[in-house]
Amino acid sequence: MRIIKESDRLQTLVDRLLAPHRRPQIVGDVNIHEVFERVRSLIMAEFPQGLTIRRDYDLSLPEFRGDKEQLIQAVLNIAHNAAQALASRMVAGDAELIFRSRIARSITLAKVRYRLALDLHIIDNGPGIPAELKDRIFYPLVSGRDGGSGLGLTLAQTFIQQHSGVIECDSRPGCTDFRILIGLP
Ligand SMILES: Nc1ncnc2c1ncn2[C@@H]1O[C@H](COP(=O)(O)OP(=O)(O)O)[C@@H](O)[C@H]1O
């Protein structure tokens, strides 16, 4: 009971913190590879040494209606965490991120069935998500880093949910895979 109240309170706090970002969506035709490419150049600018970002795109993916800036922010938050987790591999020079895009078929997201969905992956070869955080990383204010806000993944999830999507995560040492599924109409 106590815990539920606490987390309600946190959610309210976060809703308030994020309110400025919840501007009305600016919806247009989005090419998801332009989103990936923008995030790639932002990450490469911040982490110029020892990091390879590999693209594995299905270029036949259709454009879809969405808010490009929100999608960039969501993918950037995920990729930025991955790059931070790769710090020691960057020193060794073998840090790797993979941006992958695919089509998924017959997917159920939030109880709605989609014939087609975008199936996106952001994969890193870092140490993996600490076991004690694994079940909570999408919760507000959960951070494994000194000075971390713990809001990056919360915000990413909010933005993806606004696009009839979900984020899933599968992580073990050497391979952390964040998957974004977005239902297509
Ligand atoms: N790719 C990743 N590899 C390892 N840990 C990760 C990864 N992505 C997220 N995490 C963990 O999840 C935590 C929460 O991330 P986030 O919500 O962005 O908050 P913040 O980055 O401010 O800590 C991070 O602090 C980190 O401990």
Ligand SMILES: [Mg+2]
């Ligand atoms: Mg973060």
